[in-house]
Amino acid sequence: MKDPYDILGIPSDSSEDEIKAAYKRAAMKYHPDFSDSGNRSLNEEKMKEIDDAYDLIMNNMKLSGTDSEKFPQWTRSVSEFADVRRLIDRKRYDDAEELLDGIPKDSRNSEWNFLKGFILFKRGWLEEAEVYAEKACEEDPYNEEYKNLMDELDGSDESFFKVYKPKGAGCSSCSLYMSLCCMDLCCGCFLPRGKTGKG
Amino acid sequence: MFGYVRPWKSALTQHDLELYRSVYCSLCEKLGRDYGFSSRFILSYDAVFLAMMISTLHGEKREASVIEGRCPLNPLKSCVFCEIDDDSAEAAAAFSVIAFYYKLADTAADERLFKSLTARFLKTFFLKKKSRAAGKYPFFDSLLSDMASSQLAAEKDPDCGIDAAADPTAKMLGLLMKSLSDCEEIKDSLFRFGYFLGRWIYLADMTDDLEKDIRSGSFNPLINRFPAKDKLSLKNSETNDYCGKLLKQTMKGIFGFYKEIPSEYSPFKTITDNIVFEGLYNMSRFILEKDKSKKYGKI
Numbered sequence: 001m002k003d004p005y006d007i008l009g010i011p012s013d014s015s016e017d018e019i020k021a022a023y024k025r026a027a028m029k030y031h032p033d034f035s036d037s038g039n040r041s042l043n044e045e046k047m048k049e050i051d052d053a054y055d056l057i058m059n060n061m062k063l064s065g066t067d068s069e070k071f072p073q074w075t076r077s078v079s080e081f082a083d084v085r086r087l088i089d090r091k092r093y094d095d096a097e098e099l100l101d102g103i104p105k106d107s108r109n110s111e112w113n114f115l116k117g118f119i120l121f122k123r124g125w126l127e128e129a130e131v132y133a134e135k136a137c138e139e140d141p142y143n144e145e146y147k148n149l150m151d152e153l154d155g156s157d158e159s160f161f162k163v164y165k166p167k168g169a170g171c172s173s174c175s176l177y178m179s180l181c182c183m184d185l186c187c188g189c190f191l192p193r194g195k196t197g198k199g
Numbered sequence: 200m201f202g203y204v205r206p207w208k209s210a211l212t213q214h215d216l217e218l219y220r221s222v223y224c225s226l227c228e229k230l231g232r233d234y235g236f237s238s239r240f241i242l243s244y245d246a247v248f249l250a251m252m253i254s255t256l257h258g259e260k261r262e263a264s265v266i267e268g269r270c271p272l273n274p275l276k277s278c279v280f281c282e283i284d285d286d287s288a289e290a291a292a293a294f295s296v297i298a299f300y301y302k303l304a305d306t307a308a309d310e311r312l313f314k315s316l317t318a319r320f321l322k323t324f325f326l327k328k329k330s331r332a333a334g335k336y337p338f339f340d341s342l343l344s345d346m347a348s349s350q351l352a353a354e355k356d357p358d359c360g361i362d363a364a365a366d367p368t369a370k371m372l373g374l375l376m377k378s379l380s381d382c383e384e385i386k387d388s389l390f391r392f393g394y395f396l397g398r399w400i401y402l403a404d405m406t407d408d409l410e411k412d413i414r415s416g417s418f419n420p421l422i423n424r425f426p427a428k429d430k431l432s433l434k435n436s437e438t439n440d441y442c443g444k445l446l447k448q449t450m451k452g453i454f455g456f457y458k459e460i461p462s463e464y465s466p467f468k469t470i471t472d473n474i475v476f477e478g479l480y481n482m483s484r485f486i487l488e489k490d491k492s493k494k495y496g497k498i
Contacts, residue, residue, distance in 0.1 A: 059384075124369060124394045125362035126448045155448035 004053035023054045084115055093119050110139035114146050121153065129153055201243040201302075203403045204396070205495065206470060207477035215470050221265045221281035222467075223247050226295075228280060229288040231271065234296055234328045239272065241299045245400075248474055250291035254284055255465035256379045256389075263466035290339075293332035294375075297339050300329035301347045309417065338378060346371040354418045361445065364420040365401040372397030388459035395452035399479060402449060406442040407486045439487055446483045453479065 005012045008022040028034055030046045087096035097119050103112060117132030130153045136146040206219060226247060230238045265279040303325060307318040333340035349367040353359050376393030377386050405419055412419035425438060457475045462468045485495050 120362075124391070124398060124452065125366070126398075126452070127362050127445060128360065130448075152451075153448060155444035155446075155451070 004056045007049055007053040008057075019054070019057055023050065026050045080109070080111060081115055088115070088119065088122075091122075093122055110136045110143070110146065113139070114143075114149060117149055117153075121149065126153060126155075201245055201298075203245070203400050203482055204248045204474060205244045205478050205482060206473045207481045208497075210477050211470070211473055215473065217265065217279060218263055218281065218467070219247070219470050221263075221279040222250060222283055224268075224270065224278045225280045225283050226250055226288055226291060228271075229292045230295065233289065233292055234331065237324075238292075238296060238328060241295055243295065246291045246295040248471070249294060250283060250287045251465075251467040251471055252376070253287040253290055253379055255462045255467055255471065256460075257284065257287065290336065293336045294339050296325070296328050296332040297336070297343050300325050301343045305347065305350075311415070339375075342371050342374055357423075359420060359423060361402075361405075361420045361424060364405075364418075365398045368401040369394045369397035372400070385460060388456050392453060392456035392460060395449050395456065399446065399449045399453060402442065402445050403483065403486055406439075406446070407489075409438070443483070443487050446487075450479055450483065 003012075005014070008019065008026060010018060010022045014022070027047070027050065030043045030050060032040055032044055032047065081100070084096050084099050087093075087099065097116070100112065100116055100119070113132045113136035117129045117136060120126075120129035120132065129149075133146065133149045133153055136143070137150050140146060206215075208216065211219065223242070223244075227239050227242050230242055264282050266282065268278060268280050270276045270278045300322065303318045303322040307315050307322055309315075310318065329340075346367045349370075353363050353367060356363070373390040373392075373394035376396075377390040380386060380389055405421060408417075409419055409421055411417075413422065421438060421442070424441075453475060462471060465471070482495065
């Protein structure tokens with residue numbers, strides 16, 4: 001199959017908006033509803049190709065985006081541990097950890113702690129991950145990256161679970177909303193007829 | 200370690216409750232048919248969840264229908280059976296049998312005399328059933344035996360942390376979930392979902408059994424985590440809060456990855472949603488509060 005980016009006529013590092021715009025442009029040109037009827041079957045084929053290319057790119061984007069959307073990582077551009085970060089990007093957590101562990105104790109800084117915590121977090125070892133994330137945050141309390149990891153690991157956040165509390169536990173805002181709705185329904189009864197209707 | 204993954208009954212609709220019960224009864228029937236009458240007693244709520252997840256991931260069943268029948272354990276009671284795909288019920292039944300066998304082996308190895316003898320007796324009794332299940336599903340057998348051996352190795356390590364202790368169970372369930380789907384794109388999410396669910400089960404069990412483990416001198420990673428002279432003082436609010444934090448942390452992971460599993464077409468979607476989002480949370484609360492007078496809503 002041809003490169004889907006070539007089919008849409010855009011460079012392979014295009015953003016989501018650019019891809020959508022390119023798709024729209026191509027669709028306007030080839031869609032059987034818009035184009036002239038002369039070479040209809042050719043256009044239909046071309047349109048199918050464009051649709052496939054667009055789906056492929058979008059699906060790939062979604063797949064690679066699942067983690068990064070939830071967790072905006074790598075906000076800093078200069079890093080001492082660029083090679084470790086690259087390995088993490090490729091999901092080679094064991095290799096990344098081996099590299100990290102090889103770094104001598106006295107040159108382990110806040111970023112080292114963060115990366116160690118991040119690898120443990122990805123592996124699901126949440127208790128130990130929190131220890132390292134805490135260390136990183138202590139050393140550098142204003143770093144966004146470290147704070148994000150700490151938030152992900154936060155288990156004390158009661159609000160996260162509020163949504164899932166059993167129904168009927170008495171949610172004050174719901175009952176308030178319900179009573180407002182009821183009052184709204186009643187309004188019709190009290191107002192004189194002429195004012196409620198279609199005028 | 201069985202029976203923590205349950206729905207929260209108050210939030211189930213009547214329809215879903217009936218469907219859940221029907222899967223439960225079908226699985227019981229399947230166990231009886233494949234592995235003999237006595238196997239019916241090892242059925243657990245977790246196996247029901249597993250059967251529904253398998254059915255969801257195979258994605259063939261769009262609608263679930265139920266048939267009325269009679270309970271062979273209690274012929275006076277009428278019950279409903281679900282026409283769940285045969286593969287799902289069969290796999291879940293085989294998994295229950297193999298898991299139960301390894302659980303018995305574990306009990307036989309480290310409990311006291313009387314319990315150990317009972318377990319040993321049951322173990323030989325179940326060996327044949329287990330071999331039959333393992334013959335059909337060798338992957339389940341290798342998963343569970345790997346888990347048993349790595350659990351043993353982890354417990355031997357004197358500074359075994361909570362993460363390391365929970366890892367074998369978590370990994371086992373992660374690999375199990377991953378094996379259920381052929382779709383490459385969701386395998387990672389499935390593994391992570393299973394990993395966190397397994398971790399949650401281990402943590403729940405660890406919290407629940409702390410007092411018992413202290414009394415009997417069994418392994419419990421919490422005893423390592425909070426070294427104290429008087430071990431019975433461990434059972435205090437500080438430990439409880441700490442366990443609560445760990446459980447919540449883990450549930451956050453479960454919720455996140457569960458949402459990435461496509462289940463729109465499954466007739467069991469609302470039930471599995473209930474189990475994951477409400478059942479786990481309420482079970483955690485139930486374990487932490489541990490009011491002996493109350494029982495977790497029976498299904």
